[in-house]
Amino acid sequence: MSAISAKRALWPKLGEAPARAAYVNARLLDPASGLDAPGGVLTEGEFIAAVGAEVAPGGLPEGCEIVNCGGHCLCPGLVDIRVQLREPGEEHKGTLASGGRAATAGGITSMVCLPNTKPVIDDMSVVEFVARRARLLGLAKVYPYAAVTKGLEGRELAEMGMLAEAGAVAFTDGVRAVADARVMRQALQYAATFGLTIVQHPEEPSLARGGDMNAGEMATRLGLSGIPREAEIIMVERDLRLAELTGGQLHFAHLSTATAIDAVRRAKARGLGVTCDTAPPYFALNENAIGDYRTFAKLSPPLRAEEDRLAVIDGLIDGTIDAIASDHAPEDEDAKRLPFAQASFGGIGLETLLAVALELHHNGRMALIDILRLLTSGPADLLDLPAGRLAPGSRADLTLFDPERAWVVRENELHSKSKNTPFDYKPLQGRVLLTVVDGRRVFSLDA
Amino acid sequence: MGPRVSTLLRPPAPAYSPRAMTDGDNPYSYRHRHLLGIEGLHPPEITALLDRSERYVEQNRQADKKKSLLRGRTIINLFFEASTRTRTSFELAGKRLGGDVINMSVSTSSVRKGETLIDTAAVLNAMHPDVLVVRHPESGAVKLLSEKVNCAVINGGDGSHEHPTQALLDALTIRRRKGRLDGLRVAICGDILHSRVARSNIHLLNTMGASVRVVAPRTLLPAEVERLGVEVFHDMAAGLEGCDIVMMLRLQVERMQSNFFPSIREYFHFFGLNYDKLERAHPDALIMHPGPMNRGVEIDSLVADDYGRSVIREQVEMGVAVRMACLETLSANLADAGRVNL
Numbered sequence: 001m002s003a004i005s006a007k008r009a010l011w012p013k014l015g016e017a018p019a020r021a022a023y024v025n026a027r028l029l030d031p032a033s034g035l036d037a038p039g040g041v042l043t044e045g046e047f048i049a050a051v052g053a054e055v056a057p058g059g060l061p062e063g064c065e066i067v068n069c070g071g072h073c074l075c076p077g078l079v080d081i082r083v084q085l086r087e088p089g090e091e092h093k094g095t096l097a098s099g100g101r102a103a104t105a106g107g108i109t110s111m112v113c114l115p116n117t118k119p120v121i122d123d124m125s126v127v128e129f130v131a132r133r134a135r136l137l138g139l140a141k142v143y144p145y146a147a148v149t150k151g152l153e154g155r156e157l158a159e160m161g162m163l164a165e166a167g168a169v170a171f172t173d174g175v176r177a178v179a180d181a182r183v184m185r186q187a188l189q190y191a192a193t194f195g196l197t198i199v200q201h202p203e204e205p206s207l208a209r210g211g212d213m214n215a216g217e218m219a220t221r222l223g224l225s226g227i228p229r230e231a232e233i234i235m236v237e238r239d240l241r242l243a244e245l246t247g248g249q250l251h252f253a254h255l256s257t258a259t260a261i262d263a264v265r266r267a268k269a270r271g272l273g274v275t276c277d278t279a280p281p282y283f284a285l286n287e288n289a290i291g292d293y294r295t296f297a298k299l300s301p302p303l304r305a306e307e308d309r310l311a312v313i314d315g316l317i318d319g320t321i322d323a324i325a326s327d328h329a330p331e332d333e334d335a336k337r338l339p340f341a342q343a344s345f346g347g348i349g350l351e352t353l354l355a356v357a358l359e360l361h362h363n364g365r366m367a368l369i370d371i372l373r374l375l376t377s378g379p380a381d382l383l384d385l386p387a388g389r390l391a392p393g394s395r396a397d398l399t400l401f402d403p404e405r406a407w408v409v410r411e412n413e414l415h416s417k418s419k420n421t422p423f424d425y426k427p428l429q430g431r432v433l434l435t436v437v438d439g440r441r442v443f444s445l446d447a
Numbered sequence: 448m449g450p451r452v453s454t455l456l457r458p459p460a461p462a463y464s465p466r467a468m469t470d471g472d473n474p475y476s477y478r479h480r481h482l483l484g485i486e487g488l489h490p491p492e493i494t495a496l497l498d499r500s501e502r503y504v505e506q507n508r509q510a511d512k513k514k515s516l517l518r519g520r521t522i523i524n525l526f527f528e529a530s531t532r533t534r535t536s537f538e539l540a541g542k543r544l545g546g547d548v549i550n551m552s553v554s555t556s557s558v559r560k561g562e563t564l565i566d567t568a569a570v571l572n573a574m575h576p577d578v579l580v581v582r583h584p585e586s587g588a589v590k591l592l593s594e595k596v597n598c599a600v601i602n603g604g605d606g607s608h609e610h611p612t613q614a615l616l617d618a619l620t621i622r623r624r625k626g627r628l629d630g631l632r633v634a635i636c637g638d639i640l641h642s643r644v645a646r647s648n649i650h651l652l653n654t655m656g657a658s659v660r661v662v663a664p665r666t667l668l669p670a671e672v673e674r675l676g677v678e679v680f681h682d683m684a685a686g687l688e689g690c691d692i693v694m695m696l697r698l699q700v701e702r703m704q705s706n707f708f709p710s711i712r713e714y715f716h717f718f719g720l721n722y723d724k725l726e727r728a729h730p731d732a733l734i735m736h737p738g739p740m741n742r743g744v745e746i747d748s749l750v751a752d753d754y755g756r757s758v759i760r761e762q763v764e765m766g767v768a769v770r771m772a773c774l775e776t777l778s779a780n781l782a783d784a785g786r787v788n789l
Contacts, residue, residue: 220669221486223586223608223643228670293587337565339585341606 077109089118100139188248629656
C-alpha cells in the first residue's frame with residue numbers, strides 16, 4: 001500500500017445512521033419553538049421524524065433503537081459560527097479531524113470555519129476541499145467562510161458570488177479587519193448584490209498595532225503594550241456608518257467592549273440590520289486571567305476589564321448579541337510557550353463552549369433556553385444554515401447534556417490537537433453526554 | 448515563589464516604620480527563591496536587602512574587596528539585550544563574593560539561531576548554575592525562564608516590566624543621603640511608558656512610604672498609571688515643586704520615529720532637566736539618573752555634573768553593593784545552601 005492510500009485508509013468510514021432511533025426520557029429544549037418539556041425525539045435515517053411528549057403514539061416501530069436520555073437535556077446540535085481549523089496548511093496546530101472530534105465532544109454539530117488557512121479560502125477549489133474533507137470525516141458539519149479580499153490582504157475583492165455558489169456561507173477576512181474604509185464600503189455593496197453577509201473582525205489595526213493585551217492598569221503593571229478599547233469601538237462605529245450607507249449585511253464577530261455593544265444596540269434600535277456575536281472568554285473572564293503572563297489568555301480581541309465583561313453579559317441578556325461562538329483558535333506550544341509579547345493570539349474553545357455559557361444559567365442571569373438560543377437557532381439563522389432546530393423533517397443533529405455535571409478543564413483530556421485553552425483548570429458545570437450528527441452518534445462521553 | 452501580580456488586589460501595606468525593624472538576628476528576611484520584581488515585596492524584605500547592601504558599601508571601599516561567601520557558586524549573566532553597566536556590576540558583585548561568573552550575551556548565543564528562550568533555559572539549567580541574572584527585551588520573559596530552571600533567578604531588567612536591582616540601588620542611594628525613604632517626595636520624570644526602572648521604583652518607593660509623582664508628556668505615560676499610586680504631572684515646574692528627589696529617566700531617541708514626541712529640541716525644552724526647572728524642587732533635592740545619560744536630551748550637562756546635588760555616580764557605586772547583597776541572599780536561600788563549603 002502506498003503512503004497515500006495508507007493515509008486515505010485512515011479516514012474513517014461514514015457510519016450508517018440507524019434506520020430508526022428513539023431518544024426517550026429527555027428534557028426537550030428547542031429555542032426556535034420555545035419548547036421546554038419532557039419528551040423524546042424519534043429519528044429516521046438522517047432526519048428527525050417526531051418530537052414531543054409522545055413520539056410514537058402507537059408504540060415504537062419495529063427495529064427501533066431506544067436511547068434512554070436519563071432525564072437530561074436534549075437540544076438541537078450546537079452551531080458555532082467562528083472556528084479556526086488550521087487545515088489546510090497548519091495541520092500541526094489542528095486538522096479538520098481533530099477539530100471535528102473537539103466539536104462533537106463539545107456538542108457542536110455545525111461549525112463555520114475562517115478562511116485564514118494556507119492557502120487562504122479565497123478560491124472555489126479550497127471551499128470545495130474543506131467541505132469535501134469534512135463531509136468524508138462525518139463529524140461536525142463544516143461550512144466555510146470565504147475571504148472578503150484576495151489573500152486576506154485587504155485590497156482586491158475575492159470572487160464572492162462564485163465562492164458563495166461553491167458553498168461559502170459568508171465572507172470575512174478572518175482574524176484581520178477589512179481596514180480600508182473604501183474596500184469595506186465596496187465589499188458591503190458588492191456582497192449585498194447577492195444577499196451575502198460580511199463578517200468583520202472589529203479592530204482598527206493601526207491603533208492595535210504592537211499591542212499585547214487590553215490597555216489599562218494591568219498592562220501598565222505588567223509592562224505590556226496595551227490595545228485600547230477604542231480600537232474596537234472605532235471600527236464598529238465606522239462600519240455601522242458604512243452599513244447604513246450601503247445597505248449591506250454586516251455582522252461583527254467577538255465583541256468585547258461595552259461601548260461597541262452599545263453602538264450595535266443603538267443601531268439595531270434605528271432599524272439597521274446589523275448583527276454581532278461574542279465568545280465565552282469575553283463574558284467569563286477578564287484581563288486578570290493573564291495573571292503572571294499566561295499566554296493562553298492572550299486573545300484577540302484582548303480580554304477586557306471587568307466592566308466590559310459585565311456589559312457583554314448585559315448584551316447577551318437584552319438580545320443585542322445574537323450568538324455565542326467559540327472563537328476556537330488552535331495554537332501549538334511553539335506559538336504559546338514564549339514571552340508574552342511574542343506569543344500568538346488565540347485560544348481553543350470548542351469543548352468548553354457550552355459549559356462556560358451555562359455559567360450564565362447557573363448564576364441565574366439567563367434562562368437555559370435563552371442561552372441555548374444563542375448557541376443553536378440564533379447563529380444558524382444569522383447565516384441561514386440548515387441547523388439549530390428540533391422539528392420533524394429537519395436534520396437529526398442533536399446534543400444531549402447534563403447541565404449539572406461538574407468537571408475540570410484539563411489540557412490532556414481535551415480532544416483538540418492544540419491545548420491552548422484560556423479555561424485551563426477551570427471547574428465548570430455542564431457536560432455534553434452524547435452528540436448526534438445526521439442521525440449518527442458521533443460522540444458519547446461514556447464511550 | 449517570586450512576587451506575584453495577584454498582589455493587584457492586595458490592600459495597601461499597613462503603616463510601618465522601616466527603621467524600627469531591621470533584620471536583626473535573622474540575616475535573610477528576604478526568603479524568596481528568585482528576585483523577579485519589586486511589586487508584592489513587603490517593607491521588611493526590602494529593608495533587609497538594603498541593610499545587607501550597606502555593609503558591602505564599606506567593604507567595596509577597602510583595598511581587599513574579596514569575600515568567599517559564594518565560593519563554589521556559579522553565576523551566569525544571561526543578557527538578551529545589550530548592557531554594559533548592569534552586566535559589569537553583577538559580574539563585579541559575583542566576583543567580589545568569590546563566585547564564578549560567566550557572561551553570555553545574545554549576539555553570540557544560539558538564540559540568534561532560532562533557539563527558544565525555554566530551550567536556552569534548559570541548556571543552561573543542565574550546567575547547574577546557582578544564580579542566573581537575566582535581562583530580556585520582553586516583559587515577563589525572565590519570569591517565564593525562572594519557571595524552567597532549578598536555580599535562583601535575578602531579573603536584570605525585563606522589557607518595560609521591572610528592574611528590581613536598579614530600584615534597590617536607587618533606594619540605597621536615597622537612604623544613605625536622606626536617612627530615610629518614608630515621607631520623601633520623589634518625582635520620576637521622562638519616558639515612564641517604556642521604563643522598567645520607573646515601575647520598579649514606583650513600587651519600591653510606595654511600599655516604603657515615599658510619595659511618588661511622575662512627570663511626562665501624555666504620550667509617554669502608560670494607561671491608568673495613577674492606579675499604581677502616583678500623582679501625575681505634565682509640567683516639569685509643577686511636578687518638581689517641593690521634591691526631595693528628582694529621578695530622570697533615559698529617553699530612547701528612537702522613540703521619536705514612533706511619534707511619542709516631535710523632536711529632541713522640543714522634548715528638552717519642556718521635559719529636560721535644567722537649573723531653571725530644578726529651582727522649584729527642594730533646595731537639597733538629589734538628582735538621579737539610571738544611566739546611560741543623554742546629555743542635552745533629558746538632562747542638562749551642568750545639572751548632571753553638579754556633584755553637590757547629582758548622585759548619579761554614587762548610584763553606580765551602590766549598584767555593586769546591592770547586587771552583592773542580592774546574590775548573597777539568594778544563594779543562602781538555595782535548597783543546598785548548607786552544603787557549600789565556605
